[in-house]
Amino acid sequence: MSTQQTPHAAAPRQPLDALARLESEAIHIFREVAGEFDRPVILFSGGKDSTVLLHLAVKAFWPAPVPFPLLHVDTGHNLDEVIEFRDRTVARYGLRLVVANVQDYIDDGRLQERPDGTRNPLQTVPLLDAITSGRFDAVFGGGRRDEERARAKERIFSLRNSFGQWEPRRQRPELWNLYNGRHRAGEHVRVFPLSNWTELDVWRYIKREAIELPSIYFAHTRAVFQRDGMWLTAGPWFGPRADEPVEELTVRYRTVGDGSCTGAVLSGATDLEQVIAEVSASRLTERGATRADDRLSEAAMEDRKREGYF
Amino acid sequence: MGTTTQDLLRLATAGSVDDGKSTLVGRLLYDTKSVLADTLDAVHRASVDKGLSTPDLSLLVDGLRSEREQGITIDVAYRYFATPKRSFVLADTPGHVQYTRNTVTGASTAQLAVLLVDARKGVLEQTRRHAAVLALLGVPRLVLAVNKIDLVDYDEAAFEVIAKEFTDHAGALGYPIGSVLSIPVSALVGDNVVDRSAHTPWYSGPTLLEHLEQVPVEPDPHDAPLRFPVQYVIRTNTAEHTDYRGYAGQVAAGTVRPGDEVVVLPSGLRTTVARVDTADGELAEAEAGRSVTLVLANDIDISRGDLIAAAGSAPVAVDEFEATLAWLSDKPLRAGARVLVKHGARTVQAIVGELNARFDEQKLTTVPDPDSLALNEIGRVLVRTAEPLPVDDYAVNRRTGAFLVIDAADGSTLAAGLVGAGLPALSGPDAPPSGDLVSPGP
Numbered sequence: 001m002s003t004q005q006t007p008h009a010a011a012p013r014q015p016l017d018a019l020a021r022l023e024s025e026a027i028h029i030f031r032e033v034a035g036e037f038d039r040p041v042i043l044f045s046g047g048k049d050s051t052v053l054l055h056l057a058v059k060a061f062w063p064a065p066v067p068f069p070l071l072h073v074d075t076g077h078n079l080d081e082v083i084e085f086r087d088r089t090v091a092r093y094g095l096r097l098v099v100a101n102v103q104d105y106i107d108d109g110r111l112q113e114r115p116d117g118t119r120n121p122l123q124t125v126p127l128l129d130a131i132t133s134g135r136f137d138a139v140f141g142g143g144r145r146d147e148e149r150a151r152a153k154e155r156i157f158s159l160r161n162s163f164g165q166w167e168p169r170r171q172r173p174e175l176w177n178l179y180n181g182r183h184r185a186g187e188h189v190r191v192f193p194l195s196n197w198t199e200l201d202v203w204r205y206i207k208r209e210a211i212e213l214p215s216i217y218f219a220h221t222r223a224v225f226q227r228d229g230m231w232l233t234a235g236p237w238f239g240p241r242a243d244e245p246v247e248e249l250t251v252r253y254r255t256v257g258d259g260s261c262t263g264a265v266l267s268g269a270t271d272l273e274q275v276i277a278e279v280s281a282s283r284l285t286e287r288g289a290t291r292a293d294d295r296l297s298e299a300a301m302e303d304r305k306r307e308g309y310f
Numbered sequence: 311m312g313t314t315t316q317d318l319l320r321l322a323t324a325g326s327v328d329d330g331k332s333t334l335v336g337r338l339l340y341d342t343k344s345v346l347a348d349t350l351d352a353v354h355r356a357s358v359d360k361g362l363s364t365p366d367l368s369l370l371v372d373g374l375r376s377e378r379e380q381g382i383t384i385d386v387a388y389r390y391f392a393t394p395k396r397s398f399v400l401a402d403t404p405g406h407v408q409y410t411r412n413t414v415t416g417a418s419t420a421q422l423a424v425l426l427v428d429a430r431k432g433v434l435e436q437t438r439r440h441a442a443v444l445a446l447l448g449v450p451r452l453v454l455a456v457n458k459i460d461l462v463d464y465d466e467a468a469f470e471v472i473a474k475e476f477t478d479h480a481g482a483l484g485y486p487i488g489s490v491l492s493i494p495v496s497a498l499v500g501d502n503v504v505d506r507s508a509h510t511p512w513y514s515g516p517t518l519l520e521h522l523e524q525v526p527v528e529p530d531p532h533d534a535p536l537r538f539p540v541q542y543v544i545r546t547n548t549a550e551h552t553d554y555r556g557y558a559g560q561v562a563a564g565t566v567r568p569g570d571e572v573v574v575l576p577s578g579l580r581t582t583v584a585r586v587d588t589a590d591g592e593l594a595e596a597e598a599g600r601s602v603t604l605v606l607a608n609d610i611d612i613s614r615g616d617l618i619a620a621a622g623s624a625p626v627a628v629d630e631f632e633a634t635l636a637w638l639s640d641k642p643l644r645a646g647a648r649v650l651v652k653h654g655a656r657t658v659q660a661i662v663g664e665l666n667a668r669f670d671e672q673k674l675t676t677v678p679d680p681d682s683l684a685l686n687e688i689g690r691v692l693v694r695t696a697e698p699l700p701v702d703d704y705a706v707n708r709r710t711g712a713f714l715v716i717d718a719a720d721g722s723t724l725a726a727g728l729v730g731a732g733l734p735a736l737s738g739p740d741a742p743p744s745g746d747l748v749s750p751g752p
Contacts, residue, residue, distance in 0.1 A: 017317060018318040028560045061542075062589035063544070063554055146390045153386070177419070178712060
C-alpha cells in the first residue's frame with residue numbers, strides 16, 4: 001500500500017463552496033466530452049471566459065496535456081494585445097491552434113464587409129466551415145447563461161444540426177449530471193462548461209486561481225473615440241470618422257470581441273481586486289455596456305444562435 | 311469581497327399556468343438588485359410597447375421570441391442571483407401541462423422547489439401533480455408560495471386553508487414536517503418575496519428570500535459508501551510523471567481517502583486507493599461532488615464506464631431491475647422497446663421489458679399494466695440491460711440511482727429513469743386513497 005504523502009500535500013477537507021462546485025462541475029463536463037466524442041475542439045479568443053475555460057481544461061486532464069486543439073475565429077479586428085496573449089498562451093500549454101480568418105473570406109469574396117464595418121455577425125460562416133473541415137463533433141464555448149436571456153435557455157450540451165443551427169424548442173432535457181452527447185454524422189454538439197457561472201464568478205475564480213489575462217482588461221491609457229455611446233479604439237474598422245474626435249482616456253475592456261462593436265469602459269481598476277469591486281457595483285450588464293451587436297433587436301442573440309453563432 | 315466562501319443552493323420553480331411564476335422570478339431578481347439598469351430599460355421599453363403602465367417583470371425571464379409573443383414560458387431557463395449569504399442557481403420551469411417534462415428537467419438537480427398557487431384558486435391538480443413529481447425526483451424541500459394574496463385582501467383564513475391542504479398533501483408524499491413551508495406572497499406588488507409585507511401582520515414566518523438564504527442545504531451524502539464512476543483514464547509519461555495512470559471522475563457518493571479498499575465493477579477486482587490527485591495537489595480526502603483523479607495501488611484494467619466502489623459495501627451489478635420512468639418523448643413507450651441506458655459514465659443497450667404500472671395524473675394513483683407510456687406520463691417498468699450495471703436505489707442516492715433512456719436511432723433523450731421498485735411517493739402505504747386526493751374534505 002502506498003499511502004505516503006508529500007509534506008505539502010494532503011489538505012484537510014473543506015466543504016465545497018460555490019466556486020469549488022462550479023469548478024468541479026466544469027471539470028466533469030470536460031471529461032465527459034473527452035470520453036464520448038471523437039474530435040472535440042475548444043473555441044479560444046483570448047478573452048477572459050475562454051481563458052478560464054482553457055484553465056479548467058488543463059486542470060481536468062492534469063498531468064496529461066489537454067487532448068483537444070483550440071479554434072479561434074479571427075475577425076481581423078482584434079486588439080494586438082489579445083492576439084499576442086493568445087499566441088503566448090497556446091505556446092505555454094503546447095497546444096495546437098486552428099485559426100479561421102474572416103479577412104480571408106472577405107478577400108476572396110465569400111463574405112462582404114457590412115456597411116457599418118461590424119464583423120461580429122460575419123464570424124458564423126468561417127466558424128461553421130472550420131467545424132466542418134476539422135470534422136469537429138464537440139465544440140466547447142465559454143458562453144454563460146447569465147449573459148443574455150436567450151442564453152439563459154441554453155443547455156450545457158446543445159445539439160446543432162448539420163447547418164449548425166440551434167432549435168430552442170427541440171432541446172433535449174438535461175437531467176442530473178448525465179449528459180447525452182449522441183449525434184448523427186454532420187451534427188455537432190456545442191458544450192458550455194461555464195453555463196452556471198456568472199460574470200462575478202468568473203472574476204473571482206480568475207483571482208483565486210491567479211489566471212493571467214490580456215492587459216486590456218485592466219485600466220490603461222488609450223486613444224479612443226466615441227460612437228453610439230461606446231468608447232472604441234481607433235483601428236481598421238471605419239473609425240474614427242471626421243466627426244469622431246480621438247481622446248486619450250483611462251479605460252479598460254470588460255469583454256474581448258470584434259473591435260468594431262466592442263467598447264471600452266471608463267475605469268481606474270488596475271488590479272483584480274478593483275475589477276471585482278467595479279463589476280460588483282456596476283449597474284450595466286457586460287454586454288449591455290459594451291456590445292453593439294446585441295442591441296440590434298429584442299431577439300438579436302436568439303436569432304444569431306439560430307443561425308449557428310455561439 | 312474579493313473571494314467568496316458562500317455555498318450554493320440549486321432551486322426550481324413549478325406551478326400552473328398564469329400563477330405568476332415568471333413574475334415571481336422577475337420580482338426575486340428585481341428586488342435582490344440582480345437586474346441591471348440596461349436590462350431593466352429593455353423591459354420598460356417592451357412594457358410600454360405592449361401598452362402597460364408598469365413594467366412587466368415576466369419579460370425579464372421569458373427570453374425566447376415566441377415566449378414573449380405568447381406571454382408564456384416554453385422552456386426551462388436558468389437564472390443566477392446572489393446575496394451576501396448565498397449564491398443561487400434557479401431553474402425556472404414552465405407550467406403548461408405539455409411541458410411537464412421541463413419540470414422533471416428543472417427538478418432533477420434541485421435541492422428545493424418553489425411551487426406557486428393562486429390564492430384565489432388554491433391547490434389545483436397541477437399543484438398536486440408537480441408536488442408528486444418533485445417527491446418522486448427526491449427534491450428534499452418544498453416551498454408553497456401562495457401568490458396574489460393581495461387579490462384576496464390578505465385574508466389569513468384563505469391562506470391557512472391552502473397551506474394546510476398543501477402541507478397534508480406533501481406529508482402524504484413523504485415530506486416530513488419542517489421540510490415544507492407556505493408563504494403568502496404577491497409577486498406583482500412584492501409582498502413577502504424579498505421585503506416583508508405590512509399587509510400580512512398575521513404571518514410571522516420568513517420572506518421567500520430569507521427562507522432561501524437560511525434553509526439548510528442538504529449535504530452531499532459523504533457518509534454513504536463510496537461511488538466513483540470512472541469518466542476518463544488519464545495516462546501520461548513524462549520526466550515528472552513516469553507511467554502516470556489515473557482514473558478521473560467526480561465522487562458521486564461517499565468520501566475517498568488514500569488507503570481506502572475499493573472494488574472495481576464490473577470486473578470485481580479489489581485494490582486500494584494510493585492517491586487522490588488534483589491539479590492543485592494531493593488531497594487527504596475528497597467528498598461527494600468533487601472532481602478528482604484516483605491513482606490505485608495495483609495496475610488493473612479499468613476503463614471509462616467502470617465504477618470504483620467501497621469494498622465493504624459495493625452495489626451488485628444487475629442486468630434486470632425495476633425502475634420508474636418519466637417519459638419525455640412524443641413517441642410513446644411500448645413494452646419490448648429497444649433503447650440505450652446511460653448510467654454514470656456507461657451507456658448500454660437495453661430492453662424495456664414490461665410496463666407494470668402507470669401513474670394516473672388525474673386521480674394521483676397508479677394503474678396496473680398499461681399498454682404504453684405517453685409524453686409526460688410516469689410509470690414503473692422492468693429494464694433488462696445487455697451488460698450488468700452497478701445501480702443503487704434512487705431513494706438512497708440521486709446520482710447512482712439515476713439513468714437516461716436514449717433512442718438508439720436518433721439519439722434523443724426519451725426518459726428520466728429512477729432505479730427502484732416503486733413510486734413510493736405516489737403509491738406508498740401512507741398515500742391516501744385517490745378519492746381523497748382529488749377533492750379533499752375540509
